[in-house]
Amino acid sequence: MLLLHLGAFHLDIDSKQATFWHSLAPRTRLLCALLMVFAIALTPNGRWWTWAIYGLGVLGVVFFSRVTKKVLLKRIAVEFAFIGTVLLGTLFRDGGEVLWSWGILRITTEGLTVLGSVTIKALLSLLTLNILTLTTSVPALLNALTALRVPPLLVATLASMYRYIGVLIKEFQAMRKAAASRNLARNNVWQRFVIGNMMGTLFIRTFERGERVYQAMLARGYQGVPVVEKVPSGGRRDVFVLTFTIILALLGQSIYLPY
């Protein structure tokens, strides 16, 4: 979220490269990432070897897609910091052997298992999704969603929202500047009042903007049905990568099958 700068957020810094990963259709990349994240995150706690296999797969993609490691690590560090506090809650629980105790706080083997599992799951999922958004532009992602049969109306709404976030943030910042220059920050109660008014104004302007956008769309021949762009469905490579991902996902799960 720290990367969201003033409407000009640039998320896909690595989308212009030419590697094997980039040559895949956005749809394939999205599908592979989703498949991996679901496989990673929905594996029951304590299956370390499964995540070891998935981790190798994800690291392979990090390597092949040649994403900028520094940016990747920075983003994950920021995102992970917020997960940290929730993670702490998983540690203190009953069950298993008691390893350490202090008053009512007790660290048990089961607590450690859950903490370790959830940490790995969250980390690997973040890694996968960050690679996806670093290498795939937002329009490409939205196209991929259309290709995956998400209702076009929903995708069009997503696209329209994404376009206007920056505009609305700029508009709010203009209001904030206006309020600050008029010294409207006396105390907390007053400040809340002013921010409430600003948000109210922003909503009214937003709703009116929606009407104007609609008029503009009509003027350009909009007929209520979003235009669905043709997207490359991918060739033999895509099928190969997708099959490989499925095999990897199943392989990871199969380790623990006999138990």
Place this chain on the structure above:
Amino acid sequence: MSFSSSLFWNWQPSLALHIPDGFLSLPISLITWVIAIALIIVSLKQVEAKYQERTVPIMGVCAAFIFAAQMINFPIPGGTSGHLLGGTLAGILLGPWAAALVVSVVFIVQAVIFQDGGITVLGANIVNMGLIGTFGGYYIYRAIRSTIGRDSWRGMAIATAVSAWASVFIASILTALQLALSGTVPLNVAISAMAFWHLLIGIGEALITLAVVSFIWRTRPDLLYGSANNRKVSDSRPLIQR
């Protein structure tokens, strides 16, 4: 002073109610995904029936509004600062169906593009805030408002504040239950921690929702969902009868 940008802009995700990936088990994820997908499909149908061709532009900008509003930091009593979750605000302004759609869209964009909240738990996040926050909040608001008095500001104010607080609180309890049922956080820890924090966060939500609604009540009451002028475009008639 506090208008400085570091305090004013909240770049951090709303920590507690956006569950990250890996925190929910397979059954909980599946159930909430099914509910969320059904909710999105039905609300898309409902919204399309009401807004017709205007669905995409209006819902798009409203979702952007909720997204932007969630990033604005404001001081809450007790010295800390909080930010809006916006479910009930969206419900009061747009009605429950449109609000559910808007909040779901916000969550999808946050999860897919900004990695704020996980993908596998997107269903749970949508159910907690998109369903409970909007529908729960909206119906509590409507019930209170019609009991105290539909057209008085007092009724409107109490209804807004109570429903905004309640929607956050109920959503946090539901989140805690999902975390506990998945075996991630023990039930007593989850409930007590979540309930305690969201008692406070809910107060912030109530205050800011109230401030926003009061502004719109004073300036453009026709934009509130369900107001008498909302249904038709204009009451005026041409002077010359044709």
